[in-house]
Amino acid sequence: MKISIIITLKKDVLDPQGKVIHQTLGGMGYENIKEIRQGKYLEIDIQENDQKKAEEKVEEMCKKLLANLVIENYKIIESQ
């Protein structure tokens, strides 16, 4: 199975990179942006045909290494 996940900073954590991207886009004339938050995207190709089992394993990986739950949230966005 191929599991896709995104990792984003929690709402109340400052995202200076997102802010700079926002400012730059503003400078290019895109003035109606409310906010930009930058995140990470990962694809994990796992040798497991059972979707539920594969997603459980990936969740475990997120909790143990891929995301830092003090500042980040993770979300499985696609399993195929």
Added chain:
Amino acid sequence: MNSSVITFPGSNCDRDMNVALKKFGFKNKMIWHDDLELPKSDLVVLPGGFSYGDYLRCGSMASKSKIMKSVLNFAKGGGNVIGICNGFQILVEAGLLPGVLLRNKYLEFICKNIFVKVNNKDNLFFKGIKKETLEFHIAHNEGNYFCSKEQSKEIDDNDQIALLYSDKAGNVNENTNPNGSIRNIAGIFNKERNILGMMPHPERMIDPALSGVDGSIFFENLINNLK
């Protein structure tokens, strides 16, 4: 006194730390990250650098490397551990210290001398230091200390703040905060205060010809407290 400095791929302050520890009387050993066991140590140091190229999050990969199982056992058994800069990032990623180190507020790599106020001297690392502030060097891109509200309360309840960014006189305010750390935090302890994580580099302040001498005060005091 026996000390061990762990070298991860990408560590670059490990040899400076080796020089500093030896200068003040430690018998130091350099330990490779892929080793399984720590030698008998009175102090373990996780040095600064860019372990694993700062991939994923600073310190995240190093916190899961082979030697860290022994370091975790050592620390949880009351062993004394210091993490400097990237070492501090590794300690928070390993769950030995609360919080996390984010990208600096103004997105710049900061490399300069700063002052820190010693906030708590009731511990092995700072007990006996007479000065109220120390001049150290910082060099980091991710030193912006952050923690959850619950963690912040726990840090207060247990008096875990070690160092605060300040001016020479010990004033702590927004102007003396180089990187956006909440409450100017530059270093913290675990609850039991046998683990210290700090962004500033005392090992860069051990020679007046190169920089300053407040690192000498730190290491001299530390080995005396360990004896």
